[in-house]
Amino acid sequence: MKNLMAVIAAGVSLFAMNAAQAEEKVLTVGGYGGSFETLMKELIIPEFEAKHDVKIQFVAGNSTENLARLQAQKGNQELDVVILDDGPMYQADALGFCAPMKASPIMDDVYDIAKLGPNSVGFGFVATGFTYNTKYFEDKGWAPPSSWMDLADEKYSQILSIPPISNTYGLHALVMMARLNGGSEKDIDPGFDVMADQVAPNILVFEPSSGKMSELFQSGEIALSIWGSGRTKSLADTGFSAKFAYPKEGAVALMLGACPVIQSNVPDEAAEFINYLLDPEIQVRLADAMGSGPVNRNAVLSDELAEALPYGPEQIEKLVAVDWDVINPAREEWTKRWSREIER
Structure with missing residues (x-):
């Protein structure tokens, strides 16, 4: 009888241990902090956890911080999925931090411009263009x-106000100044010349912080900025008279990107989470809550959202893509040059 009880106890213990291990399956996602983290934890993560029987641990950080995290943890990655702006995402993919993406039917519904690299994908469009105070104008x-x-x-x-080059919005402005004045990413000199001689004298402040940029608008210190369509929507949602304007030469596409991270012990869940972000219903949820235009052609926005965000084939085709393969290796030198010549 004692032996039988011991066997039963061992079986119960093993069952409990296995059950605990099953409950402990954790998917670690690195992404932006602030309002994005709140959105993820309130509107996105709980539903995914329930559907896939997994616990998501969210690690907050901006794109620079999370790219540095991947580099610092090379060979022993903490993250299973990383969310970065498109520029840093190109770097992460090129440096081998993104695992091969599993084939999925949902990718057929994603705009080609959102297919960032061999192992990464954009899940939301932000257009870089003009934010202006409609009442002031x-x-x-x-x-x-x-x-x-x-x-x-x-x-x-x-x-x-234009953000500095350390911010993607400022970088986009520099590239467009180069392109419209005989240069390009490979010949950035015309961009620096125009920014220094013609644009910088108009600038009150080179503001990198989205919160402070909003304050500058609300206090009446500025009436115009180079900013993102999503940021503009957030400012307008407060009741402020802000609107986004698309330059006739094209607004620049800034994409929110995601990739599965190498060496993950939950690769299936990582792949499913990225597919989940691309789901039409979730795409609409992201558009409404954080102002990112859908990358999935099947996402249907309300008329109000469609007017405020990059949406639909016609609008997406007008977005300008920059050449990150040229920009990323040069960005450190450009940043030093920006400090010397533009923000002097």
């Missing part, structure tokens, strides 16, 4: 800005 009798070269218009002197 109406009071002045001004039409909305319509060209990247409007940044050089003296009427915007000291009511304009």
Whole structure:
């Protein structure tokens, strides 16, 4: 009887241990902090956890921080999925931190421009263009800005803000100045020349913080900025008279990207989480909560959201893609040059 009880006890113990191990399956996701982290924890993660019987641990950090995390943990990765802006995502993929993505039917519904690299994908579009105070412009009798070269218009002197080149919005502005003045990513000199001589004198402050940029608008210190469509929506949602304007030469695509990280012990769940972010219903949820345009063609937005965000084949085709393969190796030198020549 004692032997039987011992066997039963051992069986119960083994069952409990196996059950505990099953319950302990954890998917670690690295992504942006702040409002994005709140959105994920409130609107995205709980449903995925329930459907896939997995616990998600969210590690907050901006793109630079999470790319550095991947580099610091080479050979012993903490993250199973990483979420980065498209520029750092190209770097992560090129450096071999992204695991091969599993074939999935949902990828057939994703716009080609959102297929970032061999092992990474964009799950939300943000357009870089003009954010402007509609009331201020109406009071002045001004039409909305319509060209990247409007940044050089003296009427915007000291009511304009552009983020520095360390911020993707500022980098996009530099590239477009180069492209429109005879240069390109491979010949950035014209961009620096125009920024230094014609645009910088109009700029009140090179503001990198989205929170402070919002404050500058709300305090009336600025009436125009180079910013993202999602940020503009968030500002407008507070009741402020902000609107996004697409430059006629094209707004620049800034994508929120995701990839499965190498050496994950939950690769299936990592792949499923990325597919989940691409699901049409989740795409609409992301659009409504954080202002990212859907990358899935089958996502259907309300008229109000469709007007505010990059949405639909016609709008997506107009977005401009920058050459990150050229930019990333040069960005450190460009950043030093920006400090010397633009923010001097």
